[in-house]
Ligand SMILES: *[C@@H]1O[C@H](CO)[C@@H](O)[C@H](O)[C@H]1NC(C)=O
Ligand SMILES: *[C@@H]1O[C@H](CO)[C@@H](O)[C@H](O)[C@H]1NC(C)=O
Ligand SMILES: *[C@@H]1O[C@H](CO)[C@@H](O)[C@H](O)[C@H]1NC(C)=O
Ligand SMILES: *[C@@H]1O[C@H](CO)[C@@H](O)[C@H](O)[C@H]1NC(C)=O
Ligand SMILES: *[C@@H]1O[C@H](CO)[C@@H](O)[C@H](O)[C@H]1NC(C)=O
Ligand SMILES: *[C@@H]1O[C@H](CO)[C@@H](O)[C@H](O)[C@H]1NC(C)=O
């Protein structure tokens with residue numbers, strides 16, 4: 484642990500020099516209209532992508548293999564204002580966090596619910612149903628499946644990670660650590676635990692206010708800790724949002740804050756090395772990412788964006804899905 488942390492200081496100097504020298508091929512898959520904030524993204528086994536939007540409570544499906552790629556609304560949620568984390572937890576069954584927020588009050592408890600999108604019935608459309616209200620959570624944001632029965636939700640306001648049992652519909656806090664905490668006294672970004680993924684018995688996470696990424700080994704059936712919390716910080720790292728984990732356990736983290744703070748995608752390797760792999764241009768306002776799941780696109784990182792922050796702090800364009808080819 485200490486070694487891992489100590490290493491970060493050296494790495495931060497090194498990576499500042501290395502930043503933005505990495506050549507990647509970045510292209511637009513789909514441009515959404517103005518006002519669309521693409522918040523989170525999940526790849527389907529059949530090659531399509533599911534994208535949640537924060538400005539409207541819906542899930543869009545994007546078909547990247549078409550030329551041009553196409554998109555349509557696949558699910559809407561009644562009486563709600565936006566959608567956040569999305570994850571597959573059984574084959575072709577996805578869970579989605581849905582928000583019903585009072586404008587200007589993003590931390591209003593009891594305004595979130597969990598919904599199920601079942602796309603298993605081919606050709607018969609999508610079955611959309613409510614799984615539960617989430618009364619014990621203040622701001623569920625990122626979400627990952629631990630297994631078919633348990634979901635993990637990062638609460639950005641309470642600064643912890645809760646496990647949701649699909650059978651009981653109940654949540655219970657399973658991960659608590661200073662590295663997950665929000666900073667409710669910060670004048671700017673206050674969000675703690677934000678993005679979350681589960682890979683090879685490790686829960687990976689980002690903390691937006693503390694500008695760090697971390698991981699902890701957990702018990703694969705409960706999500707409770709089974710090791711130390713390891714964290715990576717870097718001087719180039721600001722306002723990290725959601726991310727993807729590659730097969731080798733490294734992270735591809737979106738940093739949507741306006742340049743020069745963010746507008747970057749960082750690669751964090753297991754040895755602690757942090758590199759900026761893409762910056763500015765199409766990458767502005769990136770919110771989350773996922774690897775494609777077909778043979779053709781399993782080394783393509785698909786990224787959702789909110790369009791980039793303008794000088795007044797609002798979106799300067801419609802969000803997108805972009806593709807970052809890594810090989
Ligand atoms: C980048 O990808 C595009 C679309 O797949 C392709 O047309 C172009 O040749 C690629 N450019 C490089 C430098 O690989
Ligand atoms: C994947 O499945 C969804 C849901 O059945 C369907 O709408 C979509 O067209 C499929 N995508 C491809 C590329 O076949
Ligand atoms: C939407 O909210 C209104 C007012 O709270 C309520 O009357 C209505 O039943 C709700 N509709 C649904 C589908 O939940
Ligand atoms: C936001 O929601 C909380 C909890 O319901 C409430 O205490 C607070 O007054 C609300 N703030 C605003 C600005 O509406
Ligand atoms: C919270 O933010 C304040 C103001 O930026 C800062 O002084 C403080 O160190 C932060 N606390 C933590 C725990 O990061
Ligand atoms: C989830 O709830 C079911 C039904 O009560 C229970 O049998 C199971 O052990 C629970 N799973 C976990 C990981 O707690």
Ligand SMILES: *[C@@H]1O[C@H](CO)[C@@H](O)[C@H](O)[C@H]1NC(C)=O
Pocket residue numbers: 730777778781782
């Ligand atoms: C991508 O798919 C190919 C073909 O199935 C496989 O050989 C390769 O290992 C996969 N790569 C990754 C990163 O999953």
Ligand SMILES: *[C@@H]1O[C@H](CO)[C@@H](O)[C@H](O)[C@H]1NC(C)=O
Pocket residue numbers: 517799800801
């Ligand atoms: C979208 O918003 C941008 C920035 O405000 C503006 O320049 C552009 O004209 C808008 N496009 C449409 C189609 O409204």
